[in-house]
Amino acid sequence: MKPFVLGQFSSSTSWLEAARALRGKGHDDIEGYSPYPIHGFEEAFAMPRSRVPLLVLCGGLGGASLGYTLQWWCNAVNFPINVGGRPEHSFWQNIPITFECGVLLGAASAFFGLFALLKLPRLHHPVFDVNAFRSASIDRYWISVRTADTDKARADLAAAGADEISIVEETA
Amino acid sequence: VSANPLDAEPLLVGKNDDRSLTDSLFSPIFSKNGRGWWGLFLLCAFMTGMMIFAIAWTVGNGIGVWGNNIPVAWAFGVVNFVWWIGIGHAGTLISAILLLFQQEWRTSINRFAEAMTLFAVVNAGTFILSHMGRPWFAYWVFPYPPTMKLWPNFKSPLMWDVFAISTYLTVSLLFWFLGLVPDLAALRDGAKTRRQRIVYGIFALGWNGSTKQWNNYRWSYLLLAGLSTPLVLSVHTIVSFDFASSLIPGWHTTVFPPYFVAGAVYSGFAMVLTLMLPARHYLGFKHVVTMRHIENMAKVMLATGWMVTYGYAVEIFNDWYSGSPFELEQLKTRFVGPFAPYFWALIFCNCVVVQTFWSKKLRTNLTWLWVASLIINLGMWLERFVIIVISLHRDFMPSSWSSYAPTWVDLSLFTGTIGFFGFNFLLFLRFLPPIAVTEVKELAHDLKGHEPTGMV
Numbered sequence: 001m002k003p004f005v006l007g008q009f010s011s012s013t014s015w016l017e018a019a020r021a022l023r024g025k026g027h028d029d030i031e032g033y034s035p036y037p038i039h040g041f042e043e044a045f046a047m048p049r050s051r052v053p054l055l056v057l058c059g060g061l062g063g064a065s066l067g068y069t070l071q072w073w074c075n076a077v078n079f080p081i082n083v084g085g086r087p088e089h090s091f092w093q094n095i096p097i098t099f100e101c102g103v104l105l106g107a108a109s110a111f112f113g114l115f116a117l118l119k120l121p122r123l124h125h126p127v128f129d130v131n132a133f134r135s136a137s138i139d140r141y142w143i144s145v146r147t148a149d150t151d152k153a154r155a156d157l158a159a160a161g162a163d164e165i166s167i168v169e170e171t172a
Numbered sequence: 173v174s175a176n177p178l179d180a181e182p183l184l185v186g187k188n189d190d191r192s193l194t195d196s197l198f199s200p201i202f203s204k205n206g207r208g209w210w211g212l213f214l215l216c217a218f219m220t221g222m223m224i225f226a227i228a229w230t231v232g233n234g235i236g237v238w239g240n241n242i243p244v245a246w247a248f249g250v251v252n253f254v255w256w257i258g259i260g261h262a263g264t265l266i267s268a269i270l271l272l273f274q275q276e277w278r279t280s281i282n283r284f285a286e287a288m289t290l291f292a293v294v295n296a297g298t299f300i301l302s303h304m305g306r307p308w309f310a311y312w313v314f315p316y317p318p319t320m321k322l323w324p325n326f327k328s329p330l331m332w333d334v335f336a337i338s339t340y341l342t343v344s345l346l347f348w349f350l351g352l353v354p355d356l357a358a359l360r361d362g363a364k365t366r367r368q369r370i371v372y373g374i375f376a377l378g379w380n381g382s383t384k385q386w387n388n389y390r391w392s393y394l395l396l397a398g399l400s401t402p403l404v405l406s407v408h409t410i411v412s413f414d415f416a417s418s419l420i421p422g423w424h425t426t427v428f429p430p431y432f433v434a435g436a437v438y439s440g441f442a443m444v445l446t447l448m449l450p451a452r453h454y455l456g457f458k459h460v461v462t463m464r465h466i467e468n469m470a471k472v473m474l475a476t477g478w479m480v481t482y483g484y485a486v487e488i489f490n491d492w493y494s495g496s497p498f499e500l501e502q503l504k505t506r507f508v509g510p511f512a513p514y515f516w517a518l519i520f521c522n523c524v525v526v527q528t529f530w531s532k533k534l535r536t537n538l539t540w541l542w543v544a545s546l547i548i549n550l551g552m553w554l555e556r557f558v559i560i561v562i563s564l565h566r567d568f569m570p571s572s573w574s575s576y577a578p579t580w581v582d583l584s585l586f587t588g589t590i591g592f593f594g595f596n597f598l599l600f601l602r603f604l605p606p607i608a609v610t611e612v613k614e615l616a617h618d619l620k621g622h623e624p625t626g627m628v
Contacts, residue, residue, distance in 0.1 A: 012617070032383040035190060035358065036614035037390055045383045052391035060399070067335075074315055074323035081325050093327045096410055100335040103403045104342060107396055111346040114392040118385055121377035128380070134361035136381050137354065139190030139613075 001170040002029075004126050005145045005153040006133065007162025015141035016044040018160035022145060025156050029146040033127070033136040055113035056106050063105025068098040126170045181464035183277055183619065188459065190613050194358060197609045200455045200601060202364055208454065213598050219591020226585035227302055235305040237581045244564045244576040249303035251556040252586050254411055255439070256296035257337070258432075258552060261404055262440020263289025264344060267351070268400035277468050279615045280460040283355075283608040284451070285444050286348040291596040292443075293341045295589040300337070302585070329413040336410040343403055347396045350389075353379050354610040408432045415559065421502040422563030425490060431483025438476035438522070439552035441469050445545035447597065449538055451606065460612055463536055470535040473548065477526035480555075484523070498568055505566045506558065510575065515558050521551025 009015040015032065022030050023046060032045050041047070075081050076089035086093070115121065127133050127144060136142045143162070145153040150167050157165050205213075230237055240247035263285035270278035301307045313334045315323055324331050356376035363369035379385065412428035445466070452461045491499040506515045525547045529535040561576050578586075600606065 033381045034383075034386070035381060036354070036610050036617065037386040039618070041383050042387060047383060047387045050388045050391045052388050053395065056392075056395045056399075070315060071326040075326050079321060079323050081323075081327075083325060083327055086327060090327060096329075096332040096406070096413075097326055097335045099402075099406060100332075100339045103399050103406075104335075104339040107339075107343040107346055107399050107403075110392045110395045110399070111350055114350070114388055115377065117388050120379070120385075123373065123378050125378060125380055133380075137358040137361045137379075138194050 002146050002148050003150055003167050003169045005147065005150050005157060006127060006130055006166050006168065007143050007145075007157035007160070008132060008135070008164040009141040009143065009162055012038045012141055014161045015143065016040055018143055018157070018162065019044040021160045022143065022156055027145050027147065027153065027156065031144045031146075033133075033142040033144070035137050035139060035141075038141070051117060052110060052114055055109045055117075059109025059113070060102045060106030063108075064098050064102030066105070067101025068094055070101075071097055126168045129168045130166045132164055132166070181467065182462055183280070183464055184612070184616055185459045185462050188616050190616070193460075193613050193616060194362060194609055196456065196459065197605055197607045197612065198359065198362060201359065201603065201605065202362075205602065206454075209598060209602070212594065216591045216594035216598060219588050220595045221588075222584050223298075223588025223592050226581050226588055227298070229581055230302050230585070231307060235303070237579060239576060239578040239582050241574075243567055243572050243574055244561055246560050246564065247576055248578050248582040248586060249299050250414075251553070251560050252589065253296045253299040253303070254432075254556045254560075255553050256292045256299070256589070257340075257411060258408065258436035258439045258556075259443045259549075260289040260292035260296070260340075260344070260440065261408060261433070261436035262444055263287070263292075264340075264347075264400050264404040265437050265440065266444070267347065268397040268404065271394075271397045272401060276615055276619075277465050279611045280457075280462075280465055280607055281444065281448065281469075282611070283348075283351060284448060284606050285440075286344065286351070287597065287600045287604075287606070288440075288443060288447060289344050290341075290348060291593050291600075293337070293344060294596070295593055297337065297341065298589060298592075299585075329410065329417050332410045333414060336407045340403060340407045343396070343400055347400055350393060350396060351608055351611070352604065353377060354381065354389075355605045355608065357381065358609060359605065405433055408436045415563075420563050420567055421491075421496070421498040422506075422559065425487060427483055427486045427490065431480060431486075434476045434479035434483065435552060435555060438473060438480055439549060441473045441476065442545040442548035442552070445469055445473075445541055446549060449542045449545075451601065455601065455606070457607055460607055466538070466541065467532075467535060470529045470541060474526055474529040474535075477522065477529075477548075481523040484519070502563060502566060506562055509562065509566065511558070511562045511565070514554055515562065518551055518554040518558050521547045522555060525551070 007018070009018060012034065015034070016038065019030065019032055019041075030045065032041060034041070071094045072089055080088045082088065127136075127142075133142060143157065143160075145157065147153045154165055154167070238248065240249065263282075266278050266285040267282040271282075301310055304310055312318075313324060313331065315326075324334075353376060356372050357379035360369055360372040360376045363372055409429040409432065412432035415423040416425060416428040418424060448461060449466075452458055488503060491503045506512065525544050528540070528544065534540050565576055566573055
């Protein structure tokens, strides 16, 4: 496994600049870490468009279709229920539950889809081996470069303004 | 309070950097419980015990130990259910709708309000389950393949309720937890003891704030907000269908859905103020929950208070305009019948008291705001009582008219759920960050240089 070279930055501006500089120097396996999303990080780290919206669309439409089919099949096909002469298959009366099922499955795909895409929960990650990395969720910005050529990565991180650099091997 | 209305009150007071915000907002979690916390906790624990006893008594003896009977077949159980569900709605409004409208002032109060939503919906569920009489058959409401070969009747608004409430509880929980994950990671990293680090570490699910995580997280959060927005409107609409789709005079009216939703938001904001004003004082959150937040909440209450008032006016007008003798009799009963004091108290609590919020002096007076929020909470409870009990005790046939009085079981169950709400809330204040720390830090970062507070 390739080791991670980690660098800490104290301002979000230098962090974004460093990401652009590192990508310019040919590092393609880089990842940033910040306590909260920083405006413009998608461009600086060349993030691909998230696939969460697609998942939610499928989940929502799937939930709504499932909800509608369920009501139609239960109340009009499998065991028709005649309530005061109302139609057994009634489009408008099926709408509230159809809507709720769409929202339920859409929300569930937004939540569980997110963690599936991120491969979480994963309680340990090599970056946590660096004790100073604790600041990544509080008030500091980090960049990890995953490469076999650790010397070059270290030099490039230092040139980009990282004030603390460490190297971690993935132990698995 | 600034004299010039063009000068906006600040959203965050003082000089805050990421470290100081984190430390000050986590301080209630990392410090010891005060005496006040223990006192309230024991009181709420006692009331929770009372709730458990009342539930056990109801289950053990049957629903007959409650005061409701024909014709008032729905009473405390449904009144309290609708009241609690309504209180929950402000949480979703603050966290989802205000997020979509990019209202930055939501950030300091959303976590608090979302927790309130969860605990309120749990209490609402308690009433529904115990009102079933045989709660061990509660799963009959779900469409599982039963040996009896029967399915639920999906054309019934009560079935819509089942789906609406269970979806609402689930989605509120997911939304709340998703917002908590980055804060849990910060708690793990700031933990003072190894045990805290392990426990918060497990719940943080391995969050490390990487760009890949944020890139996907932001979409999930936004889409959950987008889904919650129509959901919250649908939930109280469907709750109002339980009444509006029946034929009972006083229930059979088309104005119910919008006016139930407005009333829900109204009572929910009142409850946020009831809880937030003391919490902000005792937990030291005055730098993130400022007068701007409090004033904005008062203004939302003034607006929703008028919507509710308009709803009452439309209801009364329609009763009169319909010319139906049953609707007119119902109207007369509300004005001068045996429960008339409840109706007039409702008008006073919901329509009159909130008018004091026109005055800047009164809506920024914290003591008055707190008292007013309690009065409005009471008023919204009375509204449900008036709609449900007064409508039912005078229906079509004078021969079936009767009265209603709650029993000690009704009263202990209701008081007990208030205690259970407080019990959950105190535990929440103790173990989880009541202010969304990550979001407040993001807001502070975005506000740098834009706000007139000299914030650095």
